[in-house]
Amino acid sequence: MSATDATAPPLLRATGITKRYPGVRALDGVALELRNGEAVGLVGENGSGKSTLLKILAGRIAPDEGTIEIDGAPVRWSSPARALDSGIALIAQEVHVQDELSVAENLLGQQLPRRRFGAIDWSAAARSARELLDSIGLAHVSPTLRTGRLSLHDQQMLSIAKVVRLRPRVALFDEPTSSLTAAEIERLYAMIAQLRAGGTAIVYITHRLQEYFDLTDRVVVLRDGQLVAESATTEIDENGLVERMVGRRLVRLFERPAEKDAERPPRPTALRVRGLTTRTLRGIDLEVAAGEIVGIAGQAGCGRSSLAGTLFGQWPYDGEIAVDGAPVALGSAARAVRAGIALVPEDRKRQGLVLSMSIAENLAMPSWRDVARGGVRRPAAETAWAEGLRERFGIRAVSVATVAGALSGGNQQKIVIAKWAARGLRVLVLDEPTRGVDVGAKAEIYRIVESLAAEGVAVLVISSELHEVMRLADRVVVMAHGELVGEMRGRDATEEAITAMAFAAGKESEV
Amino acid sequence: MSIETHAAVAAPAREGRARGWATSPVAPYVGLATVLVVLVAFQLATEPTFSSWSNLTNLMRSMAVPLLLAAAGTLVLLTAGVDLSIGALLGLSGIFYAKLATGGFSPLPALLLTLLAGGAIAFFVNGYLIGRVGMSFFVVTLGTGSILRGAAYLWSDNTAIDMSQNDLAATLGNTAILGDKIPVGILVAVGVAVLLWAILRYTVYGRSIYAVGGNREAAELSGVPSGWVIASVYGIVGLCAVLAGIMMIGRQTIADPNAGVGIELTVASAILLGGVALQGGVGSIWGAVLGTVFLSVLANALALHGLSSNWQLVVTGVILLLAVYLDRLRQRIGDG
Amino acid sequence: MSIETHAAVAAPAREGRARGWATSPVAPYVGLATVLVVLVAFQLATEPTFSSWSNLTNLMRSMAVPLLLAAAGTLVLLTAGVDLSIGALLGLSGIFYAKLATGGFSPLPALLLTLLAGGAIAFFVNGYLIGRVGMSFFVVTLGTGSILRGAAYLWSDNTAIDMSQNDLAATLGNTAILGDKIPVGILVAVGVAVLLWAILRYTVYGRSIYAVGGNREAAELSGVPSGWVIASVYGIVGLCAVLAGIMMIGRQTIADPNAGVGIELTVASAILLGGVALQGGVGSIWGAVLGTVFLSVLANALALHGLSSNWQLVVTGVILLLAVYLDRLRQRIGDG
Amino acid sequence: ACGSSDDTSTSAAGTSAAVEAGAATTRRDAAGVTAGFAGLWNANPTVKQSQDAWQAAIRARGGTPTLLQADPRDPVNTLITNMDQLTSQRVRASGFYPIDPNALSAPTRRAMDAGIPVFAFEESRTPATQSVHLGREVAARLVARALCGKFPDGGKVIYGGYGQPDLTLTTYQRNVIAEIEACSGGRLEVAATFDNRTDDVAGALAPANAALQRVPDADAIVAYSDVTAIGASRAATQLGKRDQLTIIGFNLAQDGIDAVRNGQLDYSLLFPVTLMSQYVANSQIDHVNGRRVPRFATFWPQCYGRETIDELPSPADQLAAVAEGRSLLVEPARQVSTSDREMVRTAPSALTECPL
Ligand SMILES: Nc1ncnc2c1ncn2[C@@H]1O[C@H](COP(=O)(O)OP(=O)(O)OP(=O)(O)O)[C@@H](O)[C@H]1O
């Protein structure tokens, strides 16, 4: 029987999937069918239920109602291990690796090569990990390295490669590209194509809508936990997709506003960095004017996040940093905050949020002293204040008293940005600010960043999404190997230009 | 990361549970509270002495010290630590106070000096080493506990000091007021618990404790001085241990260098039983208070029924398992 | 979550430390090892008896039981748990074995039956409730510990049973071979430690233990049956506790229902001192072994110098703090 | 399991007059002799008194004491380790104060095999060179007689026991109960028992309180130790019942003496540890010097009440006497018989009953 035979039971069929959480219906009677080799895009705003659906399919959580069938036979997972046995693998939204274990172990997992008596053959493991790493473009990574030392994108590639290696029957990708660079995305595409060729069905979630058109045969749109539309990818365009997702049209998200390139009067320098040197940075000189938005571009691992962290007092440094002309000593985050610097970190779960605390408290954390009076909180005022921020940033939650851990990824990201917007800032550093954020919210975040800049805040934006940098930045600086290697106007920041600049610098430094 | 995911895997319902100010006061203790209610009902039905004032006064008197320590210990546990030195500090403080008192200090200055000394040790040794230097709470408090206990024995020459004439200690540890019904000690303990609860709930400092325990890195990146927050909770629990030491003198009428041996484990059990999470950031003082009340009532009930201490061990264990099992069961049902 | 970030904030240098295979066998123990070397050197210089065979044999004999338990306890700690019931299981196993032996069983079948019974209790009660039901390890093992200890007292009628005629127990716990120099017990303990180390390093099961402890959710998504992995480590530590119980009989020549009281804390200290992380996923058997050796040598040294137990408490505490402080210092230097 | 009070296998020794009476016997005949002793952990005042006395007695004769104390968290094991250590240090005479004497038979054998004589508190299954023990069965009889005398019409007694399995103390508890039943013909009833697992005042308070509530009309409390009796006394005071109760403790270290003196306790029995330790120390030195020492020695406890407590020298005075080399033994009450066993006998008159 051929895999594409329409009368055969589908590879996977889910019907009537419902999942309730206190105060929300994350999924409401959703149905989904998958056939061999097919790629389905799951589209929806933040909090629409996409991840919840994938977690249910992968046995990670149990649905309240609904059935799942594989090859026509109903199944009920007791754990992800059981789902995996049936060939269903999930690449989760939050990067999941074993920080303390070696790269090879993360890659090979339960399939480590063995010798007699079942003993693991570590040298064989290193060899096959080596091959695998080379094939996914992680040639620079040693198989024996502690995985926690890798950067986020390398970790993400690792967790993707791990699943691809298993050749599952169904591969569920939950925003796999959110922390990847362009070159890595290319490799991911290749891996997906390879999987599909082998008959694996794919479910794919992303907030970079273009990817749906690159990859999928069919898109399924969720809104507030309900399936609202389903269509072949060829029969829909980006605007149509957005319209179905958010219920309204949203045009020209990435179009650069013309006024950015208009001549503006010179403004005072808000942030001045001279000869900044750390373990990973070398002699960075950088000036950002009040109200200016500077994008930082560069290849993965070029030191962008290191720069952001150093500006926020995370690492010891040599060199000078001055805010509004006054030199500041950044020994800790608290000092940086006092100096008027704020950071939206790259890894929101680890660095951005206290997941066990409420939205209101996460929002208020940097401003606690301002919202409170004499160190004593004023709950009513705090709630009202937080509600204000929630509305302004469109954070979707039952109330600001919901714990942050219960929010969808995109909404969590909005909290991390919003908590700084409430402070009297001089310098705002954003490290991948729209990772995992839906189109509506992206527009919202751009608007907010621009309005902060308009208020005179100096903004540094790090982003692996080039159109984001092009959309936002007045000026772009390029980094390579921990150094600033060049600078260009925002509208000139094409991929080619940046790559050329970084590459040239690489050549130089090798000489 | 491991622990975060533990919480996520083992107790997904916890996430959805928090309403209001993130620490809902009732939900996590349902299992424990149920078993406690059943226990009390059983006692009322079978044991007339249980509800006598004299038994209740006794119950409260025996609860004062653990309650005080559990309330303060909650702060430490919220930062994902445990203070294993409180028993030793309690013992040494008692000796210190007794030496001051027998050396001619009047009670109040002696109390204040002892608080000062004990708080300073707790803050500058435990707190500093754990919060600022970043050493493991387990080894640090084990080490200081060992030193402090040794010091208590050495200083007292292994001999208890008669303190039956010390009024302040007697008041704190023994006297009952309001018609001889309510021990002063329990009022002090409850007062401290309420104060700490208010601090946790209504002050910026209190919320910092939750934040540091919930995610130290994120808290730090939001400008919370996490090292000092951690140091301070050890200071607070130290102060409470000193107070407990004085209460213990009043209760025993002697200052015993042995006082408080092993109490840290009892206290930790009570707190954890009350739903405060070992990984930090989750739980409230009332959970710890409930845990303490539960363990005390259970011990009282078993003793009143005249069970041998061997049977008490067995029954206590079974009831502990039952209470936590019920709680899991409820979570699963809520979970679906 | 909190703990993960603790590691990240407080010990960034740990990242830089691991070279080669992720769980480097040496680096985390430098502080401890240094202090140990200094201690041994000091002993060799000042105390001629220290290096006598009779002292070394004595040292090894006293180390066997803690070593065995620390090796097995490492597995539990790697899953971010602690088993507080091993002392009680040790005590009850001793009584069980003695009852079998005095009831006419020959030693080997009695040993096997005891292992079976103890392992089953540990696996199906502790392991099942913690790993599968998802209850807190602290409350579960505290509860079962209480029950098992109570059972040991009840069953033995609070009386030690004479076991001086039991050859198997005497061999395991008392006999020294190779010219009366090497106690059989230490050979058994070291053998178990090597076996467990090999399992941790060379089997998929062993790696699953690290994975579950490091990040339970990630492990589950990779198909590790984490519930069963956790259950199994409690089973393993249970088996070792039984073996330790029999060794203890041989050592004491009686089966004492009190045997092993409080040993869980000593064992946990040794493991943690050896750099196994309380949050799971990090550390190795050799760290635990080093921790045990360190504590035993320290105790031996203090006793050889004739320090009173009060001074021993003080000195032990100071040295503990010192060892961990050195380790932090080294990390910081490596860091800056 | 106990004979009549004039059982000849039981010996008693009076400490009371000894401090004054004993001649200063500064036989400094132990120069260069190192004697060892593996003791318990000394947080308990009685244990400490015993260890101090042993050391003082060895020093008084010019010897060098090596005292090793057990770790409170793991006493039996560390005792064994310490015994072995004394052997490897090659002390001239070794000794121990055990939790369970039989637990030390392996290291005792090792010491004896290495040619080191062993002096044991409590009778050990493995023949030590000498075993010294307290005749607790006599203590049980003293307690029972006091209660039977005080409550001829019968009544109710509460027993405060040690919650840990300790053979000596469990046996004492059984004996007390049996003797009370025997001497009152069943009219006195042990109506409740409670345990003090931590062996301190705090550990006795709550369970004693519960026991007093269960037996509101109790007439007496008997406890295995003074701290437990003091805890029970405190509980009784809190319940307003102190006056209706007769409370009997055990040990009479300084805390117990104080408690009897200030009325917290009505009676307590002397555990003559200072005397016994001096005896052990002297036996060790004598044995090293080639003198014969008795294989067994049994000491009689004595009862003190408020009227007689001042006759008992304070532990500090007793210790001072030991340090000066004065013997606490009441000569000529001491005789040595040589049958198959050797034992110390003293005149039955040395037995003090509780003052009614
Ligand atoms: N454990 C939980 N407890 C309570 N509510 C939850 C929980 N997990 C998810 N939710 C809620 O369920 C809804 C769907 O969440 P889900 O994570 O599936 O969204 P998503 O579509 O993946 O969003 P994103 O694009 O931001 O990742 C959200 O409203 C979220 O707040």
Ligand SMILES: Nc1ncnc2c1ncn2[C@@H]1O[C@H](COP(=O)(O)OP(=O)(O)OP(=O)(O)O)[C@@H](O)[C@H]1O
């Ligand atoms: N000064 C420093 N001292 C110690 N560790 C540092 C320092 N700077 C950065 N690191 C750590 O090293 C890691 C890698 O830094 P690197 O500069 O190679 O990449 P990156 O900044 O994350 O790159 P990008 O964000 O451009 O992809 C960082 O994530 C951080 O944890």
Ligand SMILES: [Mg+2]
């Ligand atoms: Mg999602």
Ligand SMILES: [Mg+2]
């Ligand atoms: Mg980065």
